[in-house]
């Protein structure tokens with residue numbers, strides 16, 4: 001069982017204990033342990049053998065060790081199982097509703113024995129929630145809306161969660177002796193297309209072990225032992241579908257190597273790209289299915305196979321260049337391919353710097369120097385440190401005075417790393433690791449409710465880079481929010497609009513805003529739009545990114561890292577950029593440091 005699953009079960013147990021009226025001290029010990037494990041770099045399963053190592057982790061007390069041993073050995077926790085049996089799985093779903101905490105749920109349970117989404121929605125519609133202590137009509141409406149929102153997104157997963165499961169399964173299958181019969185394991189479906197969330201995971205496996213029925217049966221038996229597997233949904237001759245502990249469904253298909261390309265093409269989708277591709281095949285006298293592109297026989301069936309082993313073979317036989325998976329949405333890509341007009345999509349290696357990140361000075365977990373080292377390890381030429389401003393009090397945001405002190409410190413660390421790099425060059429250091437990095441002194445300044453900024457213009461003027469972001473008053477209407485953002489864009493110090501629509505995936509919808517007007521203003525004032533790569537955000541999304549590009553507005557792809565490990569999230573931003581057909585030229589942080597600073601500061 002991985003850390004994320006362990007943390008989830010502990011946190012669910014804490015909430016269920018709270019609903020159950022449990023002891024607050026014990027409840028807290030479960031919550032603390034869940035938080036500690038979520039942030040833990042090592043796997044709990046590697047530590048359980050030695051309780052001292054567990055106890056050394058802050059947040060894990062004596063009472064928790066036995067629980068962790070039970071979780072890693074049994075894959076479940078009896079306290080959790082017992083409470084889920086008492087209240088039902090519907091209770092766990094209720095806990096996921098925005099604004100419904102354990103306290104309110106406990107109230108709904110004691111007054112009405114409500115323990116499912118349906119039951120609570122029903123109570124709200126009947127006006128029975130407003131009658132409860134400390135509740136009102138407003139609460140009732142909010143709960144109804146939150147249940148609606150939840151139902152819309154339920155069953156989808158963040159892209160990094162899906163990818164983590166894909167990696168785990170791949171690593172498991174690749175181990176000998178089974179791994180010997182496997183040549184390739186690839187995710188297909190929405191994950192391969194880089195969609196911002198994933199409904200279910202489609203995994204394609206090929207190799208000599210997938211050719212004969214007995215070989216496939218052995219592999220399927222082996223998959224049944226996958227440690228993250230929770231329950232099996234369907235099992236066939238060359239396919240198995242199951243759910244993992246997080247609730248994500250996984251469809252695994254075992255394929256003969258000669259039809260692997262056709263299967264990749266079919267199961268990568270999207271469905272509408274497939275349909276368009278099949279129509280093209282038919283016009284050319286071919287038929288296309290998950291096994292092959294084949295000649296169309298007189299009777300309409302598949303005749304002699306034309307191409308099937310690789311996707312490139314299939315596209316080539318259809319007289320098309322290879323179309324990258326991120327573009328396969330039937331949004332003009334086949335036409336562009338036919339006319340040789342496929343753009344050269346941006347790649348991760350085009351990125352030369354990450355210019356939105358936080359440090360321990362506000363709500364980050366690492367120092368300036370640690371962030372810089374992590375960026376050097378990624379081969380970046382520059383970063384910008386952009387901590388929060390004071391309106392974000394819970395994040396310990398900076399006022400004018402602290403902001404100035406902070407940029408002084410950033411510049412000091414910058415001077416130090418430059419000096420170290422120079423002396424290492426002089427001493428003829430021939431190591432492969434690039435040393436030295438430009439550390440820009442920036443800020444992520446809050447856009448206040450009226451569109452003014454949280455720090456004075458004098459202070460903002462001293463920054464190498466200013467990101468302006470909304471972190472409060474999300475409930476303004478469209479006109480108000482648009483005016484607010486337009487006012488922020490008009491401030492001459494603002495270089496980038498941070499996470500421009502404020503959505504939190506699977507949790508909070510984007511605030512309403514006139515994107516058309518926003519992009520026109522961005523173009524006029526030369527303010528770049530951020531593509532925030534954090535999987536919860538991915539903001540701007542692919543549709544808005546494409547709009548931005550059409551408006552001639554430049555993009556900056558950032559991670560908004562609050563920890564050195566977050567820098568790797570850049571890849572998810574790149575996927576969205578590719579889905580929007582962006583090239584290197586559309587993205588400012590593909591520029592070398594000097595050019596980037598000039599562009600972001602003085603305009604592009």
Ligand code: DGT
Nearest residue numbers: 189190198199200202266267268269270271274275
């Ligand atoms: P998801 O799972 O909702 O995030 O989205 P996908 O795209 O992964 O959809 P999924 O898992 O239902 O199917 C995977 C791929 O299989 C899909 O992208 C295209 C292909 N596919 C599935 N059903 C059909 C179909 O009825 N017709 C065609 N042409 N392709 C299909």
Ligand code: CA
Nearest residue numbers: 189190200201
């Ligand atoms: Ca899928």
Ligand code: CA
Nearest residue numbers: 200201202251
């Ligand atoms: Ca599927």
Ligand code: ZN
Nearest residue numbers: 356358444560
């Ligand atoms: Zn930020």
